[in-house]
Amino acid sequence: MLVNVxxxxxxxxxxxxxxxxxxxxxxxxxxxxxxxxxxxEVTEPNAMALATVKxxxxxxxxxxxxxxxxxxxxxxxxxxxxxxASELEKTxxxxxxxxxxxxxxxxxxxxxxKKVSEDESTKYFDSRxxxxxxxxxxxxxxxxxxxxxxxxxxFSRFERKFDGKKVPRPDHWGGYAIHVNEIEFxxxxxxxxxxxxxxxxxxxxxxxxxxxx
Ligand SMILES: Cc1cc2nc3c(=O)[nH]c(=O)nc-3n(C[C@H](O)[C@H](O)[C@H](O)COP(=O)(O)O)c2cc1C
Numbered sequence: 503m504l505v506n507v508x509x510x511x512x513x514x515x516x517x518x519x520x521x522x523x524x525x526x527x528x529x530x531x532x533x534x535x536x537x538x539x540x541x542x543e544v545t546e547p548n549a550m551a552l553a554t555v556k557x558x559x560x561x562x563x564x565x566x567x568x569x570x571x572x573x574x575x576x577x578x579x580x581x582x583x584x585x586x587a588s589e590l591e592k593t594x595x596x597x598x599x600x601x602x603x604x605x606x607x608x609x610x611x612x613x614x615x616k617k618v619s620e621d622e623s624t625k626y627f628d629s630r631x632x633x634x635x636x637x638x639x640x641x642x643x644x645x646x647x648x649x650x651x652x653x654x655x656x657f658s659r660f661e662r663k664f665d666g667k668k669v670p671r672p673d674h675w676g677g678y679a680i681h682v683n684e685i686e687f688x689x690x691x692x693x694x695x696x697x698x699x700x701x702x703x704x705x706x707x708x709x710x711x712x713x714x715x
Pocket of ligand 1: 568578581585
């Protein structure tokens with residue numbers, strides 16, 4: 503090994519997250535932090551680790567891209583036949599985490615999950631590059647594939663099928679919205695004395711709590 507992993511540590515230096523100036527509701531702060539991540543040229547600032555619960559109660563996590571920030575939810579798109587989709591079918595609740603290293607910030611969100619409307623999914627599908635649209639037809643996400651060649655042949659088959667035509671959204675592809683009912687903002691601080699502010703939706707009201715790092 504080239505380095506001792508246990509010795510890897512970074513000193514955080516950015517300004518803190520103090521109660522003064524924090525909004526009563528969290529989504530304006532989430533929008534602000536996301537805007538600042540964009541401005542700081544964080545690599546793929548909309549990439550988030552999405553955790554779901556498998557039927558046996560074990561966790562399952564993978565990266566997806568956030569594609570919308572709505573009034574009280576965030577959304578992402580995927581294959582409704584995928585493992586994550588069947589996990590969400592059984593346990594319609596998710597947790598996700600963003601890590602914006604350049605800003606020394608983490609945001610954790612959790613809440614119940616619902617499919618977005620078909621119209622909304624179609625609108626987003628229609629905005630995707632053509633090859634991603636064809637990929638959505640060619641890939642039975644999370645299912646076994648024998649070879650790379652088999653996958654590429656499927657892609658070519660759908661390229662031919664839709665040649666000269668608009669690629670329609672497949673029924674098996676669409677969005678999910680995570681309705682935010684917990685969100686924690688984490689700002690790295692020196693000496694591991696990080697700032698953590700947790701907002702929790704309780705009986706329709708947002709409560710705010712500082713947590714020890
Ligand atoms: C940066 C990045 C972005 C990704 N974005 C998505 C996405 O938006 N939707 C998606 O279904 N998979 C996305 N993936 C692939 C997933 O991580 C995962 O491999 C796939 O969704 C299958 O997961 P599942 O078998 O748990 O359902 C992305 C992967 C990476 C590394």
